[in-house]
Each structure stands twice: as structure tokens, then as C-alpha cells.
Amino acid sequence: MKAFFEGIEDLFVNGLFWPYDFFRFMENWWTSNLVNWTFAIIGAIAMIYWLRELRKFDTSGEEDKSITAHSYL
Template identity: 50%
Template sequence: MKAFFEGIQYLFVDILFKPMDWFREMELSNWWTANIVNWIFIAVCCYWTWYWTKELKIFKDKGQDEQDTTAHSFLK
């Protein structure tokens, strides 16, 4: 059983998180590049938030959205 958990440790520490060690070392020379993963995540979240609100506006303009406060039976 111990070998199983050591295998999981090896997978995450020595393989999957190796790029994170590189970013951590890079932080001292260039903060912006070291945080590229965060910037990509922020850009993706901003895009999908914009897309979601655009779709909500389309449904609202067509009158297809239901603004019923009793959407669930237990709220009646």
C-alpha cells in the first residue's frame, strides 16, 4: 500500500507539477511571465463570462427567459 501512495507522489511531484517549479524559479526574474497560467485562466474566465451574458441578453430580447420566482415547487 505504501508503494501505491509513493507512486501517486512521484506522479504529481516529479511529473505533473514540474512546470510549476520552473515558474516558481522564473518569478525572481520576471513576475509577469511566471504568472502566465493565471493570466490565461483570467482571460478564459473573462471570455466565457462575456459569452454567457451575451447569450442571456439574446434570450431576454426574444422573451424566452422565464423570470418566475417560483421555479421550484417548494417555493410556491
């Protein structure tokens, strides 16, 4: 059983997280946080897209805003 958990450790430490070791030892803060900036930009783009879709459905009047629109209300 110990070998199983050591195998999982080896997979993550030496396999999946090795790109983060490259970023960890960089001198430039902006470059070392490239992954964080990438996720932040993707999240901002997704939020803007979602808000535009919500506005589109709100202005078209397709949404049922009555009290009985949802059974749990």
C-alpha cells in the first residue's frame, strides 16, 4: 500500500507539477505568475461573455419573470 501512495506522489511531484518548478525559480514576478494571469484573463473573458448573454435574453423578453416561473418559488 505504501508503494501505491509513493507512486501517486511521484506522479504529481515529478510528473504533473514539474512545469511549476520552472516558474517557481524565476526572477521576474510577472513571468512567474503567468499561469495566474492566464486564468484571470480567461475568467474575465468568460464573465464578460456571460453578462452579455444575460443582457441579450433580458432585453428580448424571453425570460419568464412571473412568480410561478419556478416550482420552488
